Amino acid sequence: MEVDCKRIWGNCLSVIKDNIPQISYQTWFEPIVPVKIDKDVLTIQVPSLFFYEYLEEQYIDLLSKTLRKELGVNAKLEYNVVMDNAHMANQQPYTLNFPTSNKADLRNRPVSVTNQEKPDIRNPFVIPGIKRLNVDPQLNGDYSFENFVEGECNRLARSASLAVAKNPGKTAFNPLFLYGNSGLGKTHLAQSIGIEVKRNMPEKTVLYVNANKFQTQFTDSVRNNSQNDFLNFYQMIDVLIIDDVQEFAGKTKTQNTFFHIFNHLHQSGKQLILTCDKAPVELHGMEDRLLSRFKWGLSADLQIPDFETRVSILNKKIYKDGLTVPEEVVYYIASNVVNNVRELEGALISLLAQATLNKKEITFETAKQIIDKLVKKTSKELSIDSISQTVCDYFGLELDILQSKTRKREIVQARQIAMFFSKGLTNSSLSTIGAKIGKKDHATVLHACKAINNLIETDKDFKGQIKEIEAQLKS
Numbered sequence: 243m244e245v246d247c248k249r250i251w252g253n254c255l256s257v258i259k260d261n262i263p264q265i266s267y268q269t270w271f272e273p274i275v276p277v278k279i280d281k282d283v284l285t286i287q288v289p290s291l292f293f294y295e296y297l298e299e300q301y302i303d304l305l306s307k308t309l310r311k312e313l314g315v316n317a318k319l320e321y322n323v324v325m326d327n328a329h330m331a332n333q334q335p336y337t338l339n340f341p342t343s344n345k346a347d348l349r350n351r352p353v354s355v356t357n358q359e360k361p362d363i364r365n366p367f368v369i370p371g372i373k374r375l376n377v378d379p380q381l382n383g384d385y386s387f388e389n390f391v392e393g394e395c396n397r398l399a400r401s402a403s404l405a406v407a408k409n410p411g412k413t414a415f416n417p418l419f420l421y422g423n424s425g426l427g428k429t430h431l432a433q434s435i436g437i438e439v440k441r442n443m444p445e446k447t448v449l450y451v452n453a454n455k456f457q458t459q460f461t462d463s464v465r466n467n468s469q470n471d472f473l474n475f476y477q478m479i480d481v482l483i484i485d486d487v488q489e490f491a492g493k494t495k496t497q498n499t500f501f502h503i504f505n506h507l508h509q510s511g512k513q514l515i516l517t518c519d520k521a522p523v524e525l526h527g528m529e530d531r532l533l534s535r536f537k538w539g540l541s542a543d544l545q546i547p548d549f550e551t552r553v554s555i556l557n558k559k560i561y562k563d564g565l566t567v568p569e570e571v572v573y574y575i576a577s578n579v580v581n582n583v584r585e586l587e588g589a590l591i592s593l594l595a596q597a598t599l600n601k602k603e604i605t606f607e608t609a610k611q612i613i614d615k616l617v618k619k620t621s622k623e624l625s626i627d628s629i630s631q632t633v634c635d636y637f638g639l640e641l642d643i644l645q646s647k648t649r650k651r652e653i654v655q656a657r658q659i660a661m662f663f664s665k666g667l668t669n670s671s672l673s674t675i676g677a678k679i680g681k682k683d684h685a686t687v688l689h690a691c692k693a694i695n696n697l698i699e700t701d702k703d704f705k706g707q708i709k710e711i712e713a714q715l716k717s
């Protein structure tokens with residue numbers, strides 16, 4: 243029987259080898275072990291669930307044809323998936339029912355997962371010398387929930403993050419997609435989840451990784467022919483945090499790999515947390531199947547904090563660092579550095595640094611000088627408000643009219659133009675722009691941008707007006 247299955251699989255392989263590139267053959271077929279043959283059913287053993295998914299997606303037609311040639315029209319294929327012991331420590335071997343692919347010729351291909359000894363997986367985060375895989379979660383202890391100040395700007399994102407941290411993989415927020423402009427606390431919040439999970443459930447494998455690092459590891463694994471290690475590693479994470487997923491844009495192979503990791507983790511009830519500088523709907527260069535998965539759970543945005551929240555953030559930092567800063571100085575910073583929490587913290591740090599260097603007390607006057615210099619650099623940046631004002635001035639409209647519910651054509655168009663320029667000339671997200679211009683949602687802003695682009699292409703006079711407004715904005 244064993245000889246039979248080896249012979250039959252050997253025959254299949256010789257056909258497969260002639261039909262695919264050598265590197266694909268080595269990667270995807272050489273690691274397969276034929277296990278048994280039972281009438282029309284051939285069982286093969288594959289090293290991971292990803293492997294199985296990949297074969298199903300890429301090679302099912304070829305597998306189907308070759309197997310039918312050997313076993314006749316009723317040929318069926320069964321997969322045994324080998325998992326490592328560390329991962330399976332608390333689980334029973336089980337059989338999974340995967341949805342069969344549309345292209346499937348070989349119906350009802352059961353997949354069984356077998357618990358077998360397997361060497362430790364090589365990856366950059368494993369602490370060496372420990373038998374059970376011990377993954378360094380790459381968390382920064384400062385980014386805890388305790389150090390994160392709650393405000394109107396982050397309420398939904400924070401409470402969803404707390405819910406996820408209490409019950410990773412068990413809430414509807416999977417994936418949890420945190421998005422917003424730079425420096426508004428996405429990384430901090432995502433890391434808070436990891437820290438909380440590790441604190442309450444130390445046995446869980448948590449990993450924070452930046453999308454760029456993921457991409458580099460993936461490329462390295464392709465170069466070193468260790469893709470399986472890479473995949474096995476990521477597929478055993480319980481809580482996976484990927485920061486800045488917009489970095490995957492345009493990187494098809496990385497997206498493809500991440501897609502399989504995502505599917506595997508999601509199907510296994512593991513938690514995914516993604517951060518991004520845009521809402522899923524605004525992400526370009528990303529495969530639709532991945533984008534649709536990003537929307538499966540909850541997308542929550544982080545907005546610019548209001549004055550009170552900015553003051554609380556500064557006070558928290560001052561208290562944590564054991565400093566004393568006069569209240570009026572705190573208020574001055576909070577009133578002048580408004581768009582970015584990182585810049586807010588940066589302003590405080592440079593104030594303290596200058597005071598220490600000059601051996602001077604922090605007074606309102608010294609603070610004002612330093613902050614004014616810092617703010618000057620950014621004051622020329624356009625804001626949604628200044629854009630709205632310029633557009634209204636151009637058309638001779640009152641600024642308030644943009645907020646009204648009127649459907650008058652010229653007002654609707656002025657609103658759309660303000661949205662169009664805000665999208666192009668500021669870093670604000672679509673939802674922030676919508677909220678500020680007429681209390682609209684991100685879809686309305688997206689529609690506005692499309693409408694204006696269409697008009698620019700089709701209407702010469704309109705294009706001229708847009709050019710004039712643009713010149714005024716940039717002057």
Ligand SMILES: Nc1ncnc2c1ncn2[C@@H]1O[C@H](COP(=O)(O)OP(=O)(O)OP(=O)(O)O)[C@@H](O)[C@H]1O
Pocket residue numbers: 385389390391392396422423424425426427428429430431519555583584587
């Ligand atoms: N609500 C908050 N409470 C306390 N600190 C905050 C808050 N929001 C942001 N911060 C701090 O601001 C800094 C920038 O935050 P973070 O790095 O999380 O931003 P980000 O949105 O991930 O930015 P980027 O997209 O540029 O990576 C960090 O030091 C973080 O601790």
